[in-house]
């Protein structure tokens with residue numbers, strides 16, 4: 001893992017860049033006047049790296065992720081994933097996404113919900129039966145394949161959404177606070193699983209999170225954002241070797257980095 | 273015993289008490305015998321008439337069912353097209369509102385000119401079904417959870433995939449709720465069509481032949497049987513609609529409110545253009561209908577000819593005079609019935625806030641009664657109010673009251689809990705709560721109710737005039753139908769539809785003014 005962390009510094013030529021955000025900003029018109037969700041920001045993410053976005057609520061993290069997925073158009077600037085426009089890229093089924101809210105189809109059971117992206121992409125389900133079951137197993141929902149979303153707890157629904165985000169074998173994965181509804185123990189467990197999945201597939205991953213420890217544990221670099229207007233305050237590299245084990249959570253270096261991050265979050269310029 | 277069982281036992285007990293009182297008054301008092309024949313007599317008469325019920329009932333049920341199927345098919349197709357193209361919906365606004373507001377009784381005699389056999393009443397049933405089924409389906413198709421729309425878009429799916437996987441399934445509960453409301457209307461449409469078509473079989477024909485016979489038990493039997501058929505249609509869709517609603521509602525609340533449909537977008541010019549198209553389209557369809565079917569223009573004049581009938585030639589002033597006279601009799605009664613029905617519903621809904629037990633008792637009755645076909649109350653109205661103008665007023669009040677009450681009661685229950693609590697915190701009682709919170713909150717529902725029932729009031733009065741009083745617009749149409757005065761049938765139908773649409777639009781206009789405040 002040599003070139004995991006590239007952003008404003010010049011990119012070494014041998015590391016392919018998966019995501020380029022170039023001076024993209026977003027202002028929403030509202031009845032009470034325009035709201036600047038995101039001032040023009042720039043970010044580069046190399047292939048196979050894991051980037052965590054962290055910042056106070058309302059600083060535009062979700063907006064940034066939605067722009068990368070092509071669900072919002074930046075007012076100015078440009079976004080390219082693997083040199084393609086988001087609308088074009090997502091059609092190829094290379095994009096996986098889990099929103100802040102599970103957004104499950106209420107009338108479909110767990111299995112059919114996980115299979116849903118394949119249907120949208122026009123891929124067959126039958127040959128993928130085994131894979132879908134394995135994903136449901138992976139998120140700890142074995143035996144719940146036939147349950148409807150209304151029969152699951154909030155955390156279980158969120159895990160269905162995580163399994164769903166992986167079903168299309170994406171090369172770029174966007175996760176918006178996917179573990180927000182999980183308890184601390186399950187959250188640790190899912191962190192380890194996510195690291196395993198990411199390491200196995202070398203999926204370029206963008207993770208929005210509220211958990212500082214989660215960001216440090218998982219990411220190659222942490223993008224710290226400030227609000228009003230939403231902007232990138234600092235980008236902090238995480239030097240720990242991989243694979244990372246749960247011991248890391250109790251190491252002094254880990255805590256030192258978490259403290260650095262906390263300081264950056266509340267640093268100069270952070271909205272009161 | 274659980275609470276639900278006890279509640280049910282109480283309802284059964286209440287019904288038995290009412291039946292016992294009815295049985296006593298209907299057999300022991302002279303006015304009871306004449307107006308409220310005892311249930312045992314009604315049943316005995318129905319048993320004696322069983323062959324007639326079978327033949328008439330079968331005809332009406334068949335007509336209503338076929339009309340329901342055609343009407344719903346058309347409604348679903350239209351809703352799909354309107355969902356795909358909001359411009360198309362704007363263009364068809366005039367047609368849709370005309371179909372909603374038209375007093376169905378004037379359309380029956382027109383359909384007879386184009387179709388024969390059972391088709392006129394079947395088509396009338398379909399026309400009555402169309403609007404509620406279409407608007408419910410369209411609402412269901414449009415109400416897509418924005419989070420699911422995002423999900424589909426994130427995997428590169430377009431409108432087709434969204435329609436296929438999300439909209440269709442998501443619209444099912446609305447669709448069935450629409451079916452539920454439409455089923456009793458199919459029965460009403462069938463019966464109203466039978467009045468005008470001169471058919472031998474069907475509850476419409478049965479009622480027409482029974483009205484002059486002076487047999488109260490038979491009249492009550494016909495009214496109750498027609499209601500039963502309509503309510504059976506309602507009940508048929510009750511359970512599936514509930515099931516579907518439970519399995520479709522999102523498990524978490526949507527964080528984002530659904531995007532408002534951009535119908536009002538576009539410039540002023542565009543809006544005016546669409547309004548003109550919407551206005552012209554019903555007339556264009558009318559013209560196409562009479563031209564393409566090649567029915568003689570004497571029997572089926574086009575829009576231009578009908579308007580000329582009222583303004584040119586020797587007969588014009590006589591025709592205008594006859595129509596004016598009829599309108600002078602009909603409109604005040606309809607307006608009176610509308611206002612009285614609305615006021616009565618508002619007062620009763622408000623009172624039920626002061627006495628919640630009253631609301632609990634009244635609501636199921638009102639829910640059932642609003643789905644009774646209004647022709648079913650004709651027998652009761654005749655027996656109680658005779659054939660004078662009070663019968664017309666009462667008919668209008670009846671058709672206005674029940675739907676208005678249900679809507680207003682729902683309005684009163686949407687008052688936010690916090691607002692009522694605030695009044696209570698400052699020591700305000702139920703009355704203060706009513707005056708300062710509940711009434712202002714439910715003004716919007718009052719307007720919605722008025723818009724919904726204004727056309728019904730006119731229909732109620734015209735049905736009473738046609739069948740009972742022999743005055744006004746309803747009678748003019750019936751007489752013209754008998755006298756083969758086709759120009760007058762068309763002119764009368766046109767005028768009454770225009771008045772209905774105008775009433776509907778006027779309420780909407782006042783509503784927008786008041787609600788914008």
Ligand SMILES: Nc1ncnc2c1ncn2[C@@H]1O[C@H](COP(=O)(O)OP(=O)(O)O)[C@@H](O)[C@H]1O
Nearest residue numbers: 028030035037056057058059060061062063064
């Ligand atoms: N569709 C929208 N319309 C108007 N304002 C929006 C919309 N989406 C987001 N915003 C505003 O943009 C800002 C950033 O929102 P968001 O990206 O959801 O923040 P975060 O995910 O970091 O909490 C907030 O102030 C929010 O109110």
Ligand SMILES: [Mg+2]
Nearest residue numbers: 061062063100
């Ligand atoms: Mg967010």
